Amino acid sequence: MSRKKRVTSYDVAREAGVSQSAVSRVFRPGFSASDKTREKVLEVAKRMGYKPNAIARMLITQQSGIIAVIVSSRANVNYPEVLSQLNKSISQRQKRVLLFTLDSSDDLDELLESIWTFQVDGVIALAAHFEERSLEQLAQHNIPVVLYNRNVPEANANSVCCSHERGIKQLIDILHEGNHRSYLIISGPEDSDVANERREIASQYLTQLGYSDTPIVYGDYSYESGREALARWLKNNNLPDAVICSNDIMAIGVIDELRENMKLSVPDDVSVVGFDGVSAASWYSYQITTIRQPLEQLTKAAVDILMERIENPDSPPETRVLVGKLIAGNSTKPRG
Amino acid sequence: MSRKKRVTSYDVAREAGVSQSAVSRVFRPGFSASDKTREKVLEVAKRMGYKPNAIARMLITQQSGIIAVIVSSRANVNYPEVLSQLNKSISQRQKRVLLFTLDSSDDLDELLESIWTFQVDGVIALAAHFEERSLEQLAQHNIPVVLYNRNVPEANANSVCCSHERGIKQLIDILHEGNHRSYLIISGPEDSDVANERREIASQYLTQLGYSDTPIVYGDYSYESGREALARWLKNNNLPDAVICSNDIMAIGVIDELRENMKLSVPDDVSVVGFDGVSAASWYSYQITTIRQPLEQLTKAAVDILMERIENPDSPPETRVLVGKLIAGNSTKPRG
DNA sequence: TATTTTTTTGCATTCGAAGTCATTGTTAAT
């Protein structure tokens, strides 16, 4: 009931015997005020429990200090972790993260409108599927965007990503040099850009090495889908020498399916590789050969690029590609 | 350069030949305007690309439509998942999530000030350590709070949590009835309230069953810490019949340590139980006996309670305790 | 048709801090 009325800069000004402008200046870094008033104002402000109202400040400065982070609901398993890191990194720069989830791609326009109404300083999109049109929409409003793990080379967009090409080729090289002669690709869902990219790279590189028409089955990045995808394939087909999975979690599913239901050994009977380098990949029971995404560097790069565009809106678009680290595990071994 | 100027309600008003108030009312649900003006305004607004400025609206209405979510950096492994769910649930109610991370407990005051500055409608705190004093601070500002998995019975706070007591007693009952006669507790970090609660419950219940002074070793919730904690213990002590871990991830670490370095079998040589019911707990290689937290129901309850307090600030404080589901896995089996 | 009731409407003000501009006070230079 007795909703305590907010203490405003006017209240402090009156109490301290100065003008409202003076109070404002004291709380604005880089604005001048004599030591005497500064001291006085800070003292009174503290006593009265005054804090500048962020909303009012946003309105007048046209700067919210808010970064919108869009996470697609079809998000990769390790995005939650990325999100925490992003938040930490952004908080350290005195900005805040406003979260948005993107369910289906068709309400993206609406989402962007909504983002715009918050006057956010910038946007980081985690693997959401962005049309070029949407990017332009944000560009029109002068809102810088950084795409995370979403390379849109044709568009003039800022982006950071882990080099899927480099990583997958490294994994395949290991298998190829280890005399694996037949392959199966277990891809992530078809509506995931990352999954599509990883699958295409693998498929093409295998063709280049002389294994054309490598079979592909689809999962949804989950453990169960990895198991099912493999089981489905083996029902009517022979065991390949190696299984290339679009992520670690499906690779773990594949390994468990091979061990439990097929009574086969990994890596003795078949090699399995994953991608991402999630922590479970290194657990004793799996020890997957995989590519570890440099998550920290990726998020750092994303935030760095974004902040640069916020401070200097005319910086040209930049794409930063980081190379993941090959983890040579025990889920692969040379054949014959 | 040519920073497109924002379209304001005045612009729309002028173009549509009505007053600014009329435009405002058209965009405010539940306010009256004749069909004629409504139609006209909407048409013009659409044509000009007008959307009400959320910041200005917040300032005048004193309502931000923003929910602050505080995640402690010492967060339990499955909080990222909780966070996604919370965000989804809150978005569905047309509110937004503003993320805050809490590093050390001493800057909580500052964090709360900062939260207050944003005029958030409510706060959800994920397992952050909250003093009663902090809760009062928010209460003074009339900001409702819901604590997630943080039961503060003495304080007049809203909270939701999974019944650790019920869950842990169930797990211990299984072990006790399965003739396990010596125990080891592997607890989460001492600065985690949840870990402390789980440990205390286990310890006291074991005492009650006649196993006083059950040894306790500490980890930090991580896989490695589970392995290390067990290894450290076994260096100078005998193998217990059962190991009770504060979470699944440490239980997985314990199992791997037993298998890899001790060459022991789980559950033949020793039983292991966890807590949380994370997805990895059910993987073939582990199949941990554990308690699955009803995450979805918990987040739903948290959001429900919060929304209720926002709409009706005088609702009395409420604590909702949900019971987790026992998952009888293969990491335990009766002795002798 | 006259009158009452109800619905629409616009004017003016409000939210709270920031910034513009002109003025005053202070210090440095001549």
Added chain:
DNA sequence: ATTAACAATGACTTCGAATGCAAAAAAATA
């Protein structure tokens, strides 16, 4: 002492939408 240069200050306006109030218009009643 006198001017120039500069720092500090307050009065006033701004950001953009919401809303109390009174006037106007429309609808309902007599």
